[in-house]
Structure formats: structure tokens, C-alpha cells
Amino acid sequence: MSRVLNNPHFDGATFFIRTYGCQMNQHDAERLGGSLKACGATEASSMENADFVVFVTCCVRERADERLYGQVGSIKNLPVRSDSPYGKRYIAVGGCIGQRDGQSLIDRLNHVDIVFGTHNLPMLPQLFAHAIEYGGHQMSVVASEKEGASPFDLPLDRPHPWSAWLPITSGCNNFCSYCIVPYVRGREISRPIEDIISEAQTFVNEGTKEITLLGQNVNSYGRDLYGSPRFADVLDSVHATGIKRLRFATSHPKDLTDDVIARFGTLEHLMPALHLPVQSGSDRILEAMNRHYTNKQYRSIIEKVRKTCPSIAFSTDIIVGFPGETESDFQQTYDLVKQVGYQQVYTFIYSPRKGTVAAQMENTVPQDVIRDRFDRLVELVNDNVHAINHSWIGRTVEILVEGPSKKDPRMIVGHSPQNQTVHAKVPATASLRSLEGQIVSVHVSAAKTWYLIGEIV
Ligand code: 5AD
Ligand code: SF4
Numbered sequence: 001m002s003r004v005l006n007n008p009h010f011d012g013a014t015f016f017i018r019t020y021g022c023q024m025n026q027h028d029a030e031r032l033g034g035s036l037k038a039c040g041a042t043e044a045s046s047m048e049n050a051d052f053v054v055f056v057t058c059c060v061r062e063r064a065d066e067r068l069y070g071q072v073g074s075i076k077n078l079p080v081r082s083d084s085p086y087g088k089r090y091i092a093v094g095g096c097i098g099q100r101d102g103q104s105l106i107d108r109l110n111h112v113d114i115v116f117g118t119h120n121l122p123m124l125p126q127l128f129a130h131a132i133e134y135g136g137h138q139m140s141v142v143a144s145e146k147e148g149a150s151p152f153d154l155p156l157d158r159p160h161p162w163s164a165w166l167p168i169t170s171g172c173n174n175f176c177s178y179c180i181v182p183y184v185r186g187r188e189i190s191r192p193i194e195d196i197i198s199e200a201q202t203f204v205n206e207g208t209k210e211i212t213l214l215g216q217n218v219n220s221y222g223r224d225l226y227g228s229p230r231f232a233d234v235l236d237s238v239h240a241t242g243i244k245r246l247r248f249a250t251s252h253p254k255d256l257t258d259d260v261i262a263r264f265g266t267l268e269h270l271m272p273a274l275h276l277p278v279q280s281g282s283d284r285i286l287e288a289m290n291r292h293y294t295n296k297q298y299r300s301i302i303e304k305v306r307k308t309c310p311s312i313a314f315s316t317d318i319i320v321g322f323p324g325e326t327e328s329d330f331q332q333t334y335d336l337v338k339q340v341g342y343q344q345v346y347t348f349i350y351s352p353r354k355g356t357v358a359a360q361m362e363n364t365v366p367q368d369v370i371r372d373r374f375d376r377l378v379e380l381v382n383d384n385v386h387a388i389n390h391s392w393i394g395r396t397v398e399i400l401v402e403g404p405s406k407k408d409p410r411m412i413v414g415h416s417p418q419n420q421t422v423h424a425k426v427p428a429t430a431s432l433r434s435l436e437g438q439i440v441s442v443h444v445s446a447a448k449t450w451y452l453i454g455e456i457v
Pocket of ligand 2: 180252
């Protein structure tokens with residue numbers, strides 16, 4: 001059941017949440033929005049119109065970090081809205097940068113009222129209430145591990161009813177050598193399966209068509225729960241709620257077990273799309289990254305999944321320019337990308353993160369070399385994706401309609417089972433709004449690198 005402990009009252013107040021980074025952050029933002037609404041605040045259309053501004057932050061790469069400090073800095077002199085009940089705008093910074101920087105963030109940005117950590121979500125309404133009482137007294141609250149009420153008990157404020165994120169684990173135990181996440185999100189904790197099923201069932205009863213199970217590494221679900229239930233059990237149970245589309249992210253290749261792979265062949269509503277970050281194609285670099293698999297092992301997983309589900313679309317994450325990466329290491333990454341034929345590749349330039357093992361490594365790759373490799377990889381990815389999308393011309397795909405297309409207001413946009421973005425023409429007789437949240441069939445007539453175009457059949 002949803003609850004906010006000792007709800008303060010923010011009647012007449014407005015809030016605005018700016019979210020950076022991963023799906024987990026976006027989900028956290030839905031919980032924060034839900035708890036502020038439960039206190040009577042309403043969502044503002046912009047920061048200018050908000051009495052409470054909340055930043056949910058990401059520190060996985062340096063650029064995200066810089067952008068956050070720039071953004072928060074830039075609203076220092078934003079005028080307070082005329083009918084504010086407080087005569088002041090309160091600013092809170094949470095998420096991964098909040099957790100990492102704590103008090104030092106307030107020292108740097110002295111117009112920030114509250115800094116809160118990744119384990120302090122349930123406290124946000126009280127923190128605002130406290131700041132109002134003390135006229136914007138600056139506070140930093142950063143718990144080192146989960147404490148107090150569970151963030152999963154907070155009310156949700158979902159932007160639309162037809163799709164939902166459902167976190168099944170929080171934190172990460174892997175310590176990939178480049179990654180800051182285990183330091184700011186803490187150790188992996190699995191959510192009890194009963195809670196997962198009950199939330200999934202609530203979504204289905206509310207008319208939700210698609211659920212995406214979330215975790216830094218969903219495949220290790222249950223390790224902290226005496227070894228069972230495991231991730232395959234979660235898939236079975238959530239599937240049994242009657243959800244029309246089931247997805248999950250993210251998977252670590254070392255933990256993708258055969259029982260999970262088998263579900264791609266047996267669970268009818270498990271979508272044929274798998275995000276399987278490889279990070280590098282070089283065994284030497286994979287070892288330095290502490291990833292615990294080789295190029296060969298990764299490719300054999302891909303083959304196994306493809307055999308189980310021939311229509312599956314793979315996506316991945318790749319880091320270019322990890323310390324010590326030679327041209328030959330890069331070439332192995334390049335060849336792997338070519339061999340797998342990904343539907344989508346998220347390419348990242350290596351960014352040293354203070355406190356991680358890789359940040360201590362001295363054999364850094366010069367920026368111009370990294371840039372050149374990065375550009376070559378992006379070109380390959382674009383060519384691959386373009387070719388895959390072209391192969392869909394003439395076929396019919398089912399999409400979950402998300403709303404009007406930004407490209408053309410007489411078209412709708414949605415995603416295919418393989419997670420391609422699809423823009424489709426609507427028959428003159430159909431009302432565009434009535435299609436929102438429906439699953440419809442689209443005949444594909446054209447393909448671009450980043451989307452398919454067609455018409456509803
Ligand atoms: N530098 C560059 N990319 C990184 N990622 C994580 N940490 C770093 C880093 N320090 C990438 C990985 C991960 C994705 C979410 O972000 O590819 O899978
Ligand atoms: Fe970071 Fe590795 Fe954990 Fe993913 S699995 S969050 S890359 S430490």
C-alpha cells in the first residue's frame with residue numbers, strides 16, 4: 001500500500017522535477033512526484049512556476065555531472081512566482097550526485113536548500129516542510145544504506161497509464177572498475193517477490209499494457225534472498241498477471257542464466273528485445289573492467305538467445321577509450337558490433353570517475369584517438385541499424401501507441417516488440433486520442449536510421 005509518513009501539507013504549492021540519467025532515476029522521480037502530490041502540491045509546467053524544484057541527478061559520466069552543476073547554478077536568480085505561498089523557491093538536489101557530494105554540494109551552490117541521497121527518497125516531503133519552517137535552512141541528508149520507509153511504498157505519479165517501470169532490485173554488487181554506481185546506489189537489495197507481483201497486478205488492473213522490470217543487474221535478483229526465488233521466477237509471476245508486454249533492463253552477461261534465456265521461448269508476452277551491455281570486445285579490457293566474461297562467452301550467449309528466440313533484437317552499451325585500450329582492442333569491439341548486428345548501441349567515451357579502480361589507472365588513451373575510434377564505431381552502428389530497419393519494410397509490426405508523433409500531428413508514435421520507434425499514419429476515421437495506450441498493427445512502408453514509418457492496418 002502507498003503511504004507517506006506524517007504527510008506535511010503543501011496545499012497551493014507547485015513542484016517541478018528535473019531528472020537526469022537512467023530509468024531508475026526516472027522511476028525515482030515518479031515516486032518523488034507521487035509523494036509531493038500526496039501532500040497536496042501540484043505539478044508545475046516549468047521551473048519558473050514551481051515553489052519546489054527537485055533535481056534527480058546522475059554522476060555516471062563527467063558530462064552529466066557538469067550539466068547538473070550548470071543547471072542548478074543557472075536558476076539561482078530565477079524570480080519567485082507571484083502567487084507562491086512561501087515567497088521563496090525551495091531547491092532540492094537528490095539522486096546519485098546528492099549521495100556522492102552531500103554537504104559539499106551545498107558549499108558550492110549556496111542557493112540549494114536540501115541535498116538528499118539515493119536512500120532518502122521517503123524523506124523529501126519532510127525535508128521541504130523543515131526547510132519552510134526554518135526559512136530555507138540548508139540541509140544535507142545522505143544515508144549510507146537504505147533506512148526508514150521503503151521507497152517502493154511511496155505513491156507513484158506515472159506520466160501515463162499504459163506503461164510502467166517496476167523496480168525489482170536496487171543497488172549493485174558488481175564493481176565494474178569504471179563504474180560509480182555501486183558507490184552511490186549501495187549494495188544490491190532484492191524487493192520481495194510478493195511486492196513485485198502485487199504492484200504488477202495493480203498496474204494490470206489499471207489497464208497498463210507494458211511493464212519494464214528494472215534493476216542495475218536484474219539477473220542477480222534473489223541472491224540476497226537465500227538464493228531463491230530467482231529472476232526467472234519473477235518473469236513467470238509477472239507474466240502470469242496477464243500483462244500484454246513484459247520487458248526488463250539491465251542484464252549483466254555473466255549472470256544471464258539458461259533458465260532466463262529459455263523464457264524468451266516460452267513466455268508469449270516477454271518482448272523479443274534484450275539489452276545486454278558488452279562494454280568491450282577485447283578480453284584484456286574486459287578483464288581490466290572486472291566484467292567476468294570473454295568475447296567468446298558473450299557471443300555464445302548471444303547465439304543461445306537467438307536460437308531460443310530468432311526474432312530477438314539486441315542492444316548494448318560500449319565504452320570507448322578505457323585505459324590501456326589499443327587499436328587492436330578497439331578493433332575487437334568493432335568486429336563484435338559488426339557480428340552481433342545490434343538494433344541499438346549506446347556508445348560512451350570513457351569518463352574517469354573519482355573513487356573507482358579505473359580512475360587510478362595511468363595508461364590513459366589520448367582524447368583525439370578516442371574521438372577517432374568513437375566516430376568510427378558510431379558510423380558502423382548507424383549503418384547496421386539502418387540496414388536492420390530497412391529489412392522491416394513491407395512487414396507488419398504491433399506497436400503500443402504512446403501519443404501523437406512530434407514529426408506530424410496526424411501520425412502516432414509507439415514502439416515495436418523489438419523496441420523500434422514507429423511513426424504511423426492514422427486512418428481519417430480514427431480518433432488519434434482514442435488510440436493512445438492501445439496496441440495496433442502497423443504496415444511498415446519506410447525506414448530511417450532511428451525509426452520506422454508506416455500506416456495502421
Ligand atoms: N565512463 C563511460 N561510460 C560509463 N558507463 C558507466 N560508467 C562509465 C564511465 N565511467 C556506461 C556503461 C554502462 C552505461 C549505463 O554507462 O556502458 O553500461
Ligand atoms: Fe555499474 Fe557494472 Fe553495476 Fe552496471 S553492473 S551498475 S556497469 S558496476
